[in-house]
Amino acid sequence: SWELNYREAAIFLEEGINNDKLTSHPSCHEALPAYLLVHNKWYYALDFAASLLLILLTFTEKPANPLFRLPVGVHSSMELTALVIVSVELIMKFRWVGFKIFIHHPRSMVKVVTLLIMIAESILVLVRQSSHFRVTRALRPIFLLDNHHFGGVRRYLRQVLQSMPPAIDMLGLLLFVILFYSVLGFYLFGSNVNDPYFSTLQQAFISLFILLTTANFPDVMMPSYAVTRWSCVFFITYLSMVLYFLMNLLLAAVYASFSSMEKNKFQQLLLHRRKAAQHAFRLLLGRNNRFGITLQHFRGLLRHVDSSRTYREVYLMFRLLNTSESGIIDVNEFYHIYDVLDTKWRVRDEEPFWFSRLRSPTLAYCAQQTYAYVSFYTLEACLKIFGMGSHDYFTSGWNCFDFTVTGVSLIGLAAEILGHWSFLVVARHLRILRLFKLRKRYRDVFGTIFILGQRLLCAGIVFFILYYAYSIVGMELFAEYDLTNCCKNSTVEANFRYENGSSSNGYYYLNNFENVISSYVTLFELTVINNWYIIMEGYAVTTTQWSRIYFMCFYLTIMMLLSIVVASVLDGFMFRISYKEQMTKEDGKKVF
């Protein structure tokens, strides 16, 4: 009976760490095996592999690069297998939480619906032996997001979605101004036959929407500017208002809501952990000790939470928790369990390695000058890894930085000696990056990278998923069209021109959706915004005017996401600065 209590308390603690809702806790002791089956690192890895496989399958499905293409039967049976593996967790969850709570858990319900659609479609493909308009593939990243290892990304994504409302409000204002100016522009410039940008009201709206991204400036102004110089007032006021004022306000509004949410999030996480700790605490009370946990029960708990801990470590943790030294841990002391679980123990008064104090800035500067540099720093890195152990070495951001720079320089040197891949010689010059460490402000900036690291990684994954969804839709819509020499008699004709051997090729026909990789590159070009409208024009002329909606939606999504990324970089930077102010210089050195 105690064994089951320990196990359930450990589950509560884990739910606290993972920020899982406590309502989805196993409903009774009989449901425990189902819970344990899908909550271990083997199942996590399997689920991750299946979700990743689902995403990678896109490379093999039509339209695909011939290199990776697979027969329909093969890739759709692989898909079905992966879907079944993914659904195991849902079936198990259904068992351990019961029907009533299950249907009130939004994330699970979304997953169920998506799964059902996908399994049905996949069977249909297997039966018909050919693919149909499968735009639902864009939802595949949902399974990846639901994976245990993607908790950080889920939280970041939630924060992104919650930052949207102020951005959307500002978007409304933005659209109003665009509409207002397009009516005005049509009235003013519509009569000019040489001005294709304001010929109809619809065209005026499109031109001004593109002008919001600055991508057609100053071309959009030139025809009317040639007629009268006063027309520049129209464009200057529009850009000042929309680009320099409203877009900045949008950023500010997003930043404000992001940083206030950051505070709330931490509060809620803390409260959730406390609640989980309370539940665990109650399970560990004995009949004799109704107010605290004894060492014996604490050891029982730790066996299930982290079985790698030795007895000595568990005892030290108990002593650390038990600040009142009463021999039993009360609930207020038990709240600190999460901090204690992360502790590492080391024998005190260990002498630091003599070579950790080896390098002074002057010595470093001298070493830059000569060939000795690479061998010197390689030796240093080897000694450090050998002396400190590779794990300790790589936990310090600065060591990682040194290791990367040294490694790349080494590759450059090797390339020079071997004579192959001569362009890599330039990598040697990366050693100059080490010089940047000597200046305090650069140290601060690089220090931020380590703090921002996780956040930027999450942002990167969110971008990747968004690209995935848009590339699926893009391929389903546009893969069949070839843009080479398209758009005759339009303003973008030159960009899509291709003649064999000619030097005036525009090459824009290469920006297409013919397979996943091409789509990703095309979407990146749309992200950079400059000249994005040329790609849009190409598809609008070749297919239908309605295809603009796809590109405009992509622009708006990316714009908001980029504002949020900027906001999170700013927030991280400001956090780092106030953090640094509170730490002494010596402590700061140790951490980074």
Add this chain to the structure above:
Amino acid sequence: SWELNYREAAIFLEEGINNDKLTSHPSCHEALPAYLLVHNKWYYALDFAASLLLILLTFTEKPANPLFRLPVGVHSSMELTALVIVSVELIMKFRWVGFKIFIHHPRSMVKVVTLLIMIAESILVLVRQSSHFRVTRALRPIFLLDNHHFGGVRRYLRQVLQSMPPAIDMLGLLLFVILFYSVLGFYLFGSNVNDPYFSTLQQAFISLFILLTTANFPDVMMPSYAVTRWSCVFFITYLSMVLYFLMNLLLAAVYASFSSMEKNKFQQLLLHRRKAAQHAFRLLLGRNNRFGITLQHFRGLLRHVDSSRTYREVYLMFRLLNTSESGIIDVNEFYHIYDVLDTKWRVRDEEPFWFSRLRSPTLAYCAQQTYAYVSFYTLEACLKIFGMGSHDYFTSGWNCFDFTVTGVSLIGLAAEILGHWSFLVVARHLRILRLFKLRKRYRDVFGTIFILGQRLLCAGIVFFILYYAYSIVGMELFAEYDLTNCCKNSTVEANFRYENGSSSNGYYYLNNFENVISSYVTLFELTVINNWYIIMEGYAVTTTQWSRIYFMCFYLTIMMLLSIVVASVLDGFMFRISYKEQMTKEDGKKVF
């Protein structure tokens, strides 16, 4: 004797408000007349007129629009007159502070040197009756900046300059990455004869510098992308690192230094005012009251500080300052003098006008629907102005907003009825803007505008001055060149093409430096960044490759200035939010 003391104390208080250095205080009582001569509103206005005239003269000097052109003799004698008026303040200052302090005051010394050069040049022009390479005209805004009314702009400019160091550091890192990638790009793509962007090392650097602004993307990638698809990795890593990472870090670094400086600035302003108040306090002590100021002396002081105050007001101010109610003001009480000087007095328990509570959101919404709108809101505005007095009415930001929207709608209605200027009809639709007031988030955003107002105005003036300096240099360098049909056989040939009656004109030859107004428009186009390199190419091909330096410098200056403007908008927004949190809802309504 007391009269002189009062006057000097008033000068100290004014120096506290203006943030003038206390060392530049009149050195003795004999120097007072010189001080008073240049510190009154008449001289301020004269100085302002002369500085503005100097700037406006640019419109009449060669190269100028034929409409405004004046003979050399006329505009250079006007210039000389204006310069003499401006120099009066310096001569007077020299008299009242003495030689030693004068030469240690940087702002005055800069002004002296600039003035001497300008007077010499202006006489030279008058003698030769023709202008020479007068790039020093770019310094003319210095006189405007030194004017009494431009204290806010001066402070903003100082803050901008102090925010530069972190930005410049990041710029160093940015240039390093660009250099590194240009060497790598030259190695990788230099051998491709169809790729004009990486043909030489210099060309590679220019291409990647332009790519930093995204202006030539994806064109710069296409030739190498057509050869191998892997080349996109080069460009994607470059843009991710430079544009999305380093540029954001630059913004963050600028923002951090800006907002920490904002705090320091207020501290220093407060301390300076306190010091000035101390000096004034010492002058007002009588022989009988060595620890405080009596009402009699306080009245004497106020006569010189603000002669429009009635006796009742002075007495109320005295009572307000004298919190200890001892009858004499001690130094700690006197520190609050600046707050008290700004107070306005009103009879208490005045009944608010019945029509100030007239409008409810529902009523407002109904009024939007019909024609009655304009007449309704015009009536409301008239009644409010009549009832509250125009001064009180316009101090509220929301009233200004209402007034503007109503006024513009009225113009639209008039245009519709008269049938002239039919495009103004669209102005009627601006009434929808009033709807935005109904939603809380828009109210917040518009509320920020009123707070940000002064800051944005300063930023606008700084931009205007920067444009002025660059337009003078641009005109001196490029005014003589005509770009029509230039750049044969270069990539930008089509943009500069002009054939009479043809519909494929590029019109870029209109973006030139032929007079001040054209230069301003051209510089605005460079500010928007998109396609800025086409203008640069035009001049680089027509004149010399070195002309690129002008355009690159302008880009870097603008980029940093824009970051600072974004930082100041963010800072203002965050300030507003924390300010709002501290105010109750009711108070908030009154202020905004």
